[in-house]
Amino acid sequence: MEKQLKLYALSEDILDICVDLFIDIFSSEPWNDVYDSKKQVTDFFENHMNNNYFVGYVLKDEDNVVALSIGMKKPWINGMEYYIDQFCVKVGMQGMGVGSHFLKLIEEEIKAQGMNAIILNTEKGFPSEKFYLKNGLSALDELVILAK
Numbered sequence: 650m651e652k653q654l655k656l657y658a659l660s661e662d663i664l665d666i667c668v669d670l671f672i673d674i675f676s677s678e679p680w681n682d683v684y685d686s687k688k689q690v691t692d693f694f695e696n697h698m699n700n701n702y703f704v705g706y707v708l709k710d711e712d713n714v715v716a717l718s719i720g721m722k723k724p725w726i727n728g729m730e731y732y733i734d735q736f737c738v739k740v741g742m743q744g745m746g747v748g749s750h751f752l753k754l755i756e757e758e759i760k761a762q763g764m765n766a767i768i769l770n771t772e773k774g775f776p777s778e779k780f781y782l783k784n785g786l787s788a789l790d791e792l793v794i795l796a797k
Contacts, residue, residue, distance in 0.1 A: 668687060704731060708751040716748060728763070732768050
């Protein structure tokens with residue numbers, strides 16, 4: 650990480666940049682996601698941003714967004730947690746410590762905002778699982794994700 654990387658709140662004025670970055674990252678290996686349109690992803694971001702518990706961050710290298718985190722405050726019996734719905738680092742900057750640095754900055758910021766934990770779901774066996782485990786998150790064996 651040669652250049653100074655700084656944390657900023659994800660805001661509407663950089664929405665288009667964030668949408669393009671998100672599509673670029675998740676259309677690549679290992680996810681290979683396919684989207685119907687850019688509007689579909691923009692709507693996804695806007696739905697998050699319209700949530701009154703929305704919390705989103707970007708990491709910038711000078712003026713360029715190089716990573717983003719989309720999430721929300723989640724109430725829990727022990728206080729508010731930061732639920733990360735999507736977290737990604739620009740293709741070409743992955744595996745260089747950028748994501749770890751970003752996660753550390755987010756952790757510092759959410760503590761300053763009164764949140765006391767980070768929670769998330771990720772794909773078992775994907776590089777993201779190793780990344781989160783390496784950065785101090787733990788798999789909760791007693792929990793099961795269910796969907797219908």
